[in-house]
Amino acid sequence: KNQVEQSPQSLIILEGKNCTLQCNYTVSPFSNLRWYKQDTGRGPVSLTIMTFSENTKSNGRYTATLDADTKQSSLHITASQLSDSASYICVVSAKTGGFKTIFGAGTRLFVKA
Amino acid sequence: GAVVSQHPSRVICKSGTSVKIECRSLDFQATTMFWYRQFPKKSLMLMATSNEGSKATYEQGVEKDKFLINHASLTLSTLTVTSAHPEDSSFYICSARDPRLEPYEQYFGPGTRLTVT
Numbered sequence: 001k002n003q004v005e006q007s008p009q010s011l012i013i014l015e016g017k018n019c020t021l022q023c024n025y026t027v028s029p030f031s032n033l034r035w036y037k038q039d040t041g042r043g044p045v046s047l048t049i050m051t052f053s054e055n056t057k058s059n060g061r062y063t064a065t066l067d068a069d070t071k072q073s074s075l076h077i078t079a080s081q082l083s084d085s086a087s088y089i090c091v092v093s094a095k096t097g098g099f100k101t102i103f104g105a106g107t108r109l110f111v112k113a
Numbered sequence: 114g115a116v117v118s119q120h121p122s123r124v125i126c127k128s129g130t131s132v133k134i135e136c137r138s139l140d141f142q143a144t145t146m147f148w149y150r151q152f153p154k155k156s157l158m159l160m161a162t163s164n165e166g167s168k169a170t171y172e173q174g175v176e177k178d179k180f181l182i183n184h185a186s187l188t189l190s191t192l193t194v195t196s197a198h199p200e201d202s203s204f205y206i207c208s209a210r211d212p213r214l215e216p217y218e219q220y221f222g223p224g225t226r227l228t229v230t
Contacts, residue, residue, distance in 0.1 A: 032217050043117075043206050043221035044157070089156060093217045101217070103156040 002027045004092050004104035012110045017080055021107045023073040023090030031095040035064050035075045038087045038106070047075070047088075077109075085111045116140055117209045119222035126197050127230055133193045134225045136207030142187035143209035147219065148180070151204040163190045197229040 004025045013019050025033070032051045036044035048057040048064040050073070057064050061078045077084055090104040116139040126132045136146055144165050149157040161171045161182050169182035179201075181193040190209075194201050204226050208219040 032215075034217075036221075041204070041224065041226065043119075043208075043223045045221070046218075049215075049218065099217045101159070103158075105156045108154070 002092075002094060002100065002102050004090055004102045006088075006090050006104040006107050008107060009105070010108040010110070012112060013080055015080060015082055015111055015113050019077050019080060019109065021075045021077075021088050021090075021109070023075070023092075023104055025071050025073070025090070025092045025102070025104075027071075027092040027094045027100075027102055029095055030068060030071075031093040031099060033064075033066055033073050034091045034093075035062070035073075036089045036091060038089055040086070044089055080109075080111045082111050082113060085109060117143075117207065117220045117222040119205075119207055119225050121225060122223060123226045123228075125228045125230060128198055130197055131193055131195045132197055132227060133191055134205055134207075134227070136190045136192070136209070136222050138188045138209040138211075138220075141209075141211045141213065143190075144187065144212050145210040146184060146190040147208045147210075148182060148190070148192050149206045149208070151206060151224075153204075157206060160192075194227065197227075199229045202227055202229045 007022045034049045035047040038044040050066045063076045066073045087106040089106045094100045118137045120135045146163045148160045160175045161169045163169045163184040165184045171177045184190040206224040208221045210219045
């Protein structure tokens with residue numbers, strides 16, 4: 001069964017600290033993995049996209065890693081800011097004729113001053 | 114990056130009435146648009162895939178007669194919630210696929226908060 005599991009469910013950190021969010025998946029055949037940031041009451045915004053051959057991708061203070069062998073990804077946020085408070089969603093697509101997209105439940109990050 | 118808009122951003126309607134939500138791709142032509150529903154603190158659930166000029170493909174468990182989807186042009190898809198019920202209250206998000214990019218890349222709209230009283 002195609003699944004995407006994220007951990008932790010929620011996380012509280014102090015402003016300026018780093019954090020790492022995890023995503024494990026069992027999607028097959030794997031096509032790509034994306035991380036999105038979703039502010040409360042808003043639509044998701046893409047942070048990174050990685051295909052099978054990519055094992056790291058950065059976007060400013062966000063760095064995503066991908067281990068296609070263990071089917072794990074992480075999103076590392078450096079020097080967190082209050083505006084980083086949001087839900088971070090891991091999305092994995094399988095190439096099955098077209099593309100089947102599976103969403104993780106997200107990690108809710110709270111950055112406190 | 115590409116922009117997808119939704120209108121309205123918030124709507125309140127009475128039980129039994131219908132409400133229409135619009136999704137527009139502002140700077141590209143979207144042959145495919147997606148409609149999602151999101152409950153509080155939950156992730157997005159795909160409701161249906163909308164292809165321009167053809168009938169929408171609904172996910173299992175989604176009532177097509179209740180959630181009417183029309184993709185009449187390459188920049189506009191609409192979701193109409195018919196005979197709205199309080200349990201239809203939710204956050205509805207659309208996304209659009211830019212055919213110039215990889216087929217799995219999609220841009221999300223800002224969402225529409227529907228409250229049925």
